[in-house]
């Protein structure tokens with residue numbers, strides 16, 4: 001893995017955490033998914049979110065990506081409120097323009113890849129830089145080539161995504177997210193939709209990125225070995241609350257909470 | 272009444288000129304239906320204006336094309352040719368249908384495509400123009416093609432407002448010579464000759480765009 005400036009770095013040292021959830025409430029109708037959730041993530045930190053299905057992990061990432069709106073509370077990114085902006089008399093709900101600006105610092109890789117099937121691999125990777133960052137086409141192309149080499153798909157640059165395997169598509173999606181030079185990378189069960197033999201290729205790429213950059217990562221995964229290798233901290237969720245948190249050695253090696261133990265047993269039995 | 276080949280030969284040129292008008296009205300009306308329908312499908316998503324437009328389109332779909340043609344023809348100011356009124360009414364009428372087709376195409380684009388566009392901070396014109404519409408239109412090409420054939424088969428209604436299309440020519444010939452057999456048979460034949468290959472072509476498109 002190259003150590004160059006190819007990959008985005010962490011946040012400029014603003015002091016304080018890069019991400020702060022401050023009493024965040026999220027409801028879908030009568031269903032309260034997150035109830036006054038507080039947690040912080042530092043710049044350059046890699047945090048893994050684990051927990052049973054339905055515990056709100058995806059919702060947390062989607063809130064950060066502004067794909068969902070908070071019901072209450074505030075999410076701060078780099079000292080800026082994500083879902084709100086400073087208005088007269090305190091914080092007001094953010095408009096679309098403010099959200100687009102904050103969103104540029106955050107990249108997301110989805111479980112189902114969500115590549116644009118009507119575009120080539122190259123167009124998928126250059127679309128964001130050209131049309132939302134205003135990067136020149138030449139520069140975007142060059143960066144796309146470098147990133148596709150990095151994920152081992154340099155020779156597929158002019159292929160259509162539908163011609164690629166799931167593992168290859170997901171690696172393109174990773175390149176697409178990195179092309180935006182995000183400070184924060186959100187990964188939502190990025191290997192769950194893959195055939196088992198394709199999982200390790202994707203995880204290797206992510207390990208490489210984790211080792212060679214100081215990009216902040218929030219990662220939801222059931223791949224416990226991967227989580228142990230790359231993350232600085234693990235958050236165990238249940239029913240929208242943090243049950244337990246700590247370094248991976250402690251959470252996986254010596255979990256304190258019964259809930260964590262049963263969850264890990266269940267996952268390890270199936271994996 | 273026996274078939275008269277010599278008479279058939281004599282009326283073919285007039286009928287062919289009618290067929291040209293029929294095809295012209297179809298092409299122009301269809302182009303209008305494609306563009307206007309897309310515009311309607313997009314504006315329908317706008318609050319207040321959208322539901323209003325939807326009501327107008329519902330009204331258009333619920334009244335017969337023939338009535339619309341005669342109504343507009345009667346009320347239109349002088350100086351506008353019957354042909355112009357004909358293809359405009361055809362186009363607007365069918366836009367009410369193509370708008371629904373586009374709408375279903377847009378709704379068929381998976382939510383993940385919108386979310387990926389959002390995650391890349393794409394501006395609205397790229398999300399629509401480069402991601403959503405290309406995928407939406409692709410999946411409705413066969414349905415749009417079916418409306419082309421349907422519209423083509425509706426063009427004889429233009430006869431009612433004196434547009435010199437195929438049906439008009441045939442009945443004019445019938446009226447002059449008191450012979451309808453040859454002219455009407457040829458009308459049917461001409462319609463078949465255009466419709467059947469078009470239908471085959473559309474089935475092919477359907478298969479080609481079925482994937483993705």
Ligand SMILES: Nc1ncnc2c1ncn2[C@@H]1O[C@H](COP(=O)(O)OP(=O)(O)O)[C@@H](O)[C@H]1O
Nearest residue numbers: 028031033051052053054055056057058059060
């Ligand atoms: N768009 C939505 N509408 C309604 N309920 C939702 C929606 N998204 C998530 N939920 C609910 O929120 C809860 C948490 O879901 P999610 O964040 O996907 O959990 P996880 O990723 O941990 O499995 C679940 O009960 C789920 O049914």
Ligand SMILES: [Mg+2]
Nearest residue numbers: 057058059189
């Ligand atoms: Mg999830």
